[in-house]
Amino acid sequence: MAEFKPGPQTKIKRIPERGSYEKESIYQILDEALICHVGIVQDGAPIVIPTIHARIGDQLVLHGAPASRLLKYIAGGNPVCVTVTLLDGLVLARSTFHHSMNYRSVVLMGSGKLVDDPQEKARFLDALVEHIIPGRSKEARGANEKELKATTVVSIPIEEASAKVRTGPPVDDEEDYSISVWAGVLPLKISAEAPVPDSGLVDGVQVPDYVSEYQRS
Secondary structure, X not given: OOEOOOOOOOOOOOOHHHEEOEHHHHHHHHHHOOEEEEEEEEOOEEEEEEEEXXXXXXXXXXXXXXXXXXXXXXXXXXXXXXXXXXXXXXXXOOOHHXXXXXXXXXXXEEEOEEEOOHHXXXXXXXXXXXXXXXXXXXXOOOOOHHHHHOOEEEEEEOOEEEEXXXXXXXXXXXXXXXXXXXXXXXXXXXXXXXXXXXXXXOOOOOOOHHHHOOOOO
């Protein structure tokens, strides 16, 4: 299936022309985002928790401590709402009313499950590291048996999802285009600075290319 079928919770109603249900577009945004926010309802109250994620095919993977209330909730098969947002620029209009932001966002729905197979857990934890910085899991030591037991991993099949994207310049009222004030877009992006080595590095260890050349895309 190339597209998700929108449900009542993921259908774009406000400015629908900015919406997309295409898997490729949605997954590109999920893969670029470093942090997601997971919404649950516990004891009748909504809770939204930021966490690291990784996508493996049509499922989202999360991890954390066994005591995590979020992971216990997801492992119980309860429905969750996951969101991510990438900020691409500040849109400065001639009027304050029309100021905006260029962004790419995703809302997805699904019900999770516990990942208890040790090999699958190890593979999913490597995927989380690869999501953060590709190439790292091939060099760093993988999780040992003790660490696997001390970590809860859950997967959330992506059952429905939508993306919403804003691009381009500001859209002012026609009569405001003659105002003598600067308008346009101030692009924003995540950029890496020079790596800071750990003081306990073994002599002769060099910065790997995937660190020195790191960039999000």
